[in-house]
Amino acid sequence: MPDPSSASRWTLLRWFVSSGTFGVPQAAGPIAFALVALDLTGDAKGGAAMMLAMTLAQVAGAIPIVRLARGLPLASALRLLVALRTAALAGIAVLTVHEASFAWLVALAALAGSVNGAAFGQLRALLTQLVPAERLPRALGIAATVNEATFVLAPVAASGLGTVSPVFAVLALAALGAAPALLVPHAGAIPGERARHAEGSVLSRSMLLWLLCAMAGGATVASIEIGAVALALNFGHPAALAILFTVPLCLSSVAGGIWVSVRNRMAARRTVVLQLAVMASGVALAALNLSVVTTIAATILIGSVLAPLATYYSLILDTLAPPQRRAEVFALLRTANACGVIFASAMLTVVSLSMAMMLVAGLMVVAAAAVGLASARRSSRPPLP
Numbered sequence: 001m002p003d004p005s006s007a008s009r010w011t012l013l014r015w016f017v018s019s020g021t022f023g024v025p026q027a028a029g030p031i032a033f034a035l036v037a038l039d040l041t042g043d044a045k046g047g048a049a050m051m052l053a054m055t056l057a058q059v060a061g062a063i064p065i066v067r068l069a070r071g072l073p074l075a076s077a078l079r080l081l082v083a084l085r086t087a088a089l090a091g092i093a094v095l096t097v098h099e100a101s102f103a104w105l106v107a108l109a110a111l112a113g114s115v116n117g118a119a120f121g122q123l124r125a126l127l128t129q130l131v132p133a134e135r136l137p138r139a140l141g142i143a144a145t146v147n148e149a150t151f152v153l154a155p156v157a158a159s160g161l162g163t164v165s166p167v168f169a170v171l172a173l174a175a176l177g178a179a180p181a182l183l184v185p186h187a188g189a190i191p192g193e194r195a196r197h198a199e200g201s202v203l204s205r206s207m208l209l210w211l212l213c214a215m216a217g218g219a220t221v222a223s224i225e226i227g228a229v230a231l232a233l234n235f236g237h238p239a240a241l242a243i244l245f246t247v248p249l250c251l252s253s254v255a256g257g258i259w260v261s262v263r264n265r266m267a268a269r270r271t272v273v274l275q276l277a278v279m280a281s282g283v284a285l286a287a288l289n290l291s292v293v294t295t296i297a298a299t300i301l302i303g304s305v306l307a308p309l310a311t312y313y314s315l316i317l318d319t320l321a322p323p324q325r326r327a328e329v330f331a332l333l334r335t336a337n338a339c340g341v342i343f344a345s346a347m348l349t350v351v352s353l354s355m356a357m358m359l360v361a362g363l364m365v366v367a368a369a370a371v372g373l374a375s376a377r378r379s380s381r382p383p384l385p
Contacts (some may be wrong), residue, residue: 011185012139015123015130018180020146022082022123025089025112025177027154029054032173035158035166036096036105046102052345053106054113059338062117062331069118074126074327075186081119082181088112089174093167117338121331123180128318128326130185134264140314141260144307148253207320207329209370210313211336213276216360216367217309218340220283223360224249224299226345230353235292244292245299252303260311267312269375273368275305275312280364287357 030051037046069077088111095104131139154173162169203211224231228242237244267275282301285294313333321329343363347356 011130014183014185015127016142016146018184019123019127019143020150021176021179021183022120023147023150024154025085025173026054026116027151028158028169028173029109031155031158032162032166032169033109035162035169036092037102039166040096040099040102040105046105050106050109053110054116055338055342057110057113058116059335059342061114062121062335063328065115065118066121066328066331069122070325070327073186074122074129075184077327078119078122078126078184079181081115081122082178085112085115085119086174086178086181089170089177093170093174096167096170117331117334118327119180120334121327121329123184124314124330124333125326126184136315136318137266137311138261138264140311141257141262141264141307143257144260144310145254145257148250148257148307152247152250203332204320206374207317207332209374210316210320211332212370213309213367214313214333214336215340215343216276216363217279217306218337219344219360220279220302220340220364221249221306222341222344223283223348223357224286224302227348227353227357230348231286231289231295234289234353235295237292244296248296249299249303249306252300253306256304256307257311260308266315267308269371269378272309272312273372273375275309276364276368276371278302278305279309280361280368283357283364284361287354287361289354 030047032047033050034044034047037050038044040046065081069081072080088108091108092105092112095108127139127143128136154176158169158173161172225246228245231245232238232241279302282298285301286298289295314330317329317333318326344356344360347359351359
């Protein structure tokens with residue numbers, strides 16, 4: 001007779017692998033798409049256009065697609081959405097081989113991105129059904145660590161494979177990104193889930209607060225990752241040394257994820273306010289362009305609180321969301337993060353690097369102040385009789 005605990009561990013392992021491979025197309029996409037664009041048009045900037053199309057489509061499609069798929073079990077909906085994304089990415093490879101118009105590649109990148117937010121919502125909602133509440137912080141900490149490893153390794157792999165062939169790089173990210181469709185475990189539906197699908201807005205004021213924080217955090221990380229080349233050039237280093245800023249960011253984030261996993265507790269609200277302040281201080285310090293050492297220290301500050309904050313947002317939204325609409329709420333969480341990336345990208349495009357980072361720091365300060373004010377109001381309320 002099989003050991004139930006072994007079966008549970010195997011199920012959770014499948015979810016972790018699904019979570020880690022789910023992010024491969026977004027992690028490797030910037031390099032793989034840039035190589036494809038360079039091969040077709042002679043200009044790597046086309047890759048940025050494909051990533052922008054993918055991100056904008058994710059924001060636009062997240063909630064509508066979740067609502068279209070909510071009649072299906074979470075695992076089935078996820079498999080369907082991942083299969084659609086895989087087909088779109090494979091289509092990019094095929095059209096590249098046939099030297100099709102670049103506009104078609106942008107359109108397929110948008111199609112692939114349109115399901116990202118919804119699929120993430122399904123994947124995260126599934127974890128709540130697989131893990132008891134007391135073990136959820138540890139599971140999310142492990143997931144954050146695996147996700148950071150993906151965002152470190154996937155671009156390196158895409159770069160290496162792209163030297164062989166850009167088409168090969170795209171096919172590889174499509175294949176790895178398809179793994180959740182094969183591995184994601186099935187979980188029983190929440191009782192009454194099929195019968196109760198409340199209409200109207202799922203958002204509350206409390207949810208909007210944490211979505212604002214997720215957006216600010218996404219903008220902060222994006223300002224470092226997207227601005228890393230510009231930071232290296234500002235200090236007189238070659239563009240290749242952008243890794244001086246991205247690698248410490250990722251390594252400190254991995255360390256933060258490990259800390260969350262070991263601690264296995266939901267952070268106190270005061271701790272969250274402090275962590276938001278640390279992230280704001282980090283991006284403000286990076287904006288000053290004082291030296292390479294201080295900028296690296298700034299990225300470490302940002303990375304150290306990245307996983308704890310992301311885990312807290314996920315946990316608090318899990319408690320605030322109606323059980324039958326968790327996938328929708330987690331899709332909104334992913335969308336908020338993507339909006340932060342779009343904000344940072346736009347600022348880096350229209351103003352100087354330092355000014356863009358100061359604007360992002362301002363957004364982080366607003367988020368920290370909003371959480372601090374909400375916490376103060378909650379603590380000042382008289383206890384219920």
